Amino acid sequence: MIGLKTLLQIQDLHTYFYLRKGISKVVNGLQLSVREGELLGVVGESGSGKTVTAMSVVNRVRMPGKVVKGKVIYQGQDLLKLSEEELRKYRGKEIGLIAANARGNLNPLVKVGNQIANVYLAHNKVNKKEAWEKAVEMLRMVGMNDALRRAEAYPHEMSGGMAQRVMIALALVNSPNLLIADDATNGLDVTVQSQIMDLILDIVNKQGASGILITHDLGVVAQCCSEIAIMYCGQIVEKGPVTAFFDEPKHPYSRNLLNSLPERRITQERIELKGSLSSPLSLPTGCVYQTRCPYVMDVCRKVEPSMLHVDDNYNVKCHLYQEKTENRGSANEKLA
Numbered sequence: 589m590i591g592l593k594t595l596l597q598i599q600d601l602h603t604y605f606y607l608r609k610g611i612s613k614v615v616n617g618l619q620l621s622v623r624e625g626e627l628l629g630v631v632g633e634s635g636s637g638k639t640v641t642a643m644s645v646v647n648r649v650r651m652p653g654k655v656v657k658g659k660v661i662y663q664g665q666d667l668l669k670l671s672e673e674e675l676r677k678y679r680g681k682e683i684g685l686i687a688a689n690a691r692g693n694l695n696p697l698v699k700v701g702n703q704i705a706n707v708y709l710a711h712n713k714v715n716k717k718e719a720w721e722k723a724v725e726m727l728r729m730v731g732m733n734d735a736l737r738r739a740e741a742y743p744h745e746m747s748g749g750m751a752q753r754v755m756i757a758l759a760l761v762n763s764p765n766l767l768i769a770d771d772a773t774n775g776l777d778v779t780v781q782s783q784i785m786d787l788i789l790d791i792v793n794k795q796g797a798s799g800i801l802i803t804h805d806l807g808v809v810a811q812c813c814s815e816i817a818i819m820y821c822g823q824i825v826e827k828g829p830v831t832a833f834f835d836e837p838k839h840p841y842s843r844n845l846l847n848s849l850p851e852r853r854i855t856q857e858r859i860e861l862k863g864s865l866s867s868p869l870s871l872p873t874g875c876v877y878q879t880r881c882p883y884v885m886d887v888c889r890k891v892e893p894s895m896l897h898v899d900d901n902y903n904v905k906c907h908l909y910q911e912k913t914e915n916r917g918s919a920n921e922k923l924a
């Protein structure tokens with residue numbers, strides 16, 4: 589995978605919520621890049637800011653939230669600098685988003701077939717009939733029996749699994765270059781979950797697209813993704829190839845995550861660790877993980893670590909590590 593072109597680069601992203609009780613710093617200087625053809629799994633505890641990050645990437649954070657700093661560079665263009673109208677050319681076309689909570693993101697008043705057709709119409713030179721046919725074809729592709737009849741249905745007439753499939757059809761109808769799936773299978777039963785995962789993988793592979801898979805399921809990441817990023821308090825604290833990560837996670841938080849799994853078994857259970865995340869309303873100075881870290885040092889309470897490049901395509905945001913220099917190899921002895 590070395591040398592592949594970067595498709596998306598998130599630089600120093602900060603997204604804050606301005607609440608009555610203070611400023612909630614939900615995303616704090618997040619750095620992340622996705623290369624072409626890569627499927628990146630993003631994992632983190634509930635509340636670590638995964639969804640807010642996904643919404644920030646497509647500039648859909650609304651008051652009281654706001655992206656206050658940073659860049660989201662997609663194929664050389666900073667998406668955060670675009671007007672709403674310019675952005676629309678990217679959303680639903682270049683970038684497909686499967687949002688958490690499918691039903692809440694569908695329009696309750698419009699037949700699902702029309703919702704898909706409208707997204708197709710907006711980006712393609714076709715007439716209404718052709719767009720409708722495309723919608724039905726998409727519903728078929730996402731595994732709906734009786735797609736023609738389903739296209740005529742309203743969201744409330746569908747089960748959660750069906751609504752999720754509609755969301756996927758919507759996200760994929762214009763063959764996006766980048767698919768962002770936020771907890772796409774959350775709340776669905778296990779069989780439907782794996783069908784939907786297969787579908788996403790199949791489409792990403794067939795279209796040569798890139799994907800960001802936001803999930804609690806380390807097993808899915810181990811099975812499906814080429815890269816993994818670990819999120820903590822609105823930052824990516826570790827990112828690297830999946831095989832290297834599961835061989836030897838580097839950040840103390842990642843180690844804690846894997847060790848918390850029964851017999852290091854990778855399961856589908858939601859991640860829950862002892863102690864709680866620092867509140868985004870009062871983040872400590874220095875490293876965000878200092879309050880839970882067994883290796884905490886003085887420097888961690890004073891200086892925020894930078895995202896270090898410790899090995900080929902491998903990054904860790906932790907004072908225990910040193911930037912890889914040409915002759916030194918990876919500095920990973922301190923945790924051994």
Ligand SMILES: Nc1ncnc2c1ncn2[C@@H]1O[C@H](COP(=O)(O)OP(=O)(O)OP(=O)(O)O)[C@@H](O)[C@H]1O
Nearest residue numbers: 605612614633634635636637638639640641653868
């Ligand atoms: N509209 C909002 N107003 C205030 N705070 C918000 C809002 N949306 C999100 N937050 C806060 O941002 C933080 C991160 O939320 P987010 O939904 O991104 O977490 P997540 O990692 O996606 O969690 P989960 O795994 O449960 O989906 C939380 O502390 C949440 O309370």
Ligand code: NI
Nearest residue numbers: 638639688771
């Ligand atoms: Ni979420």
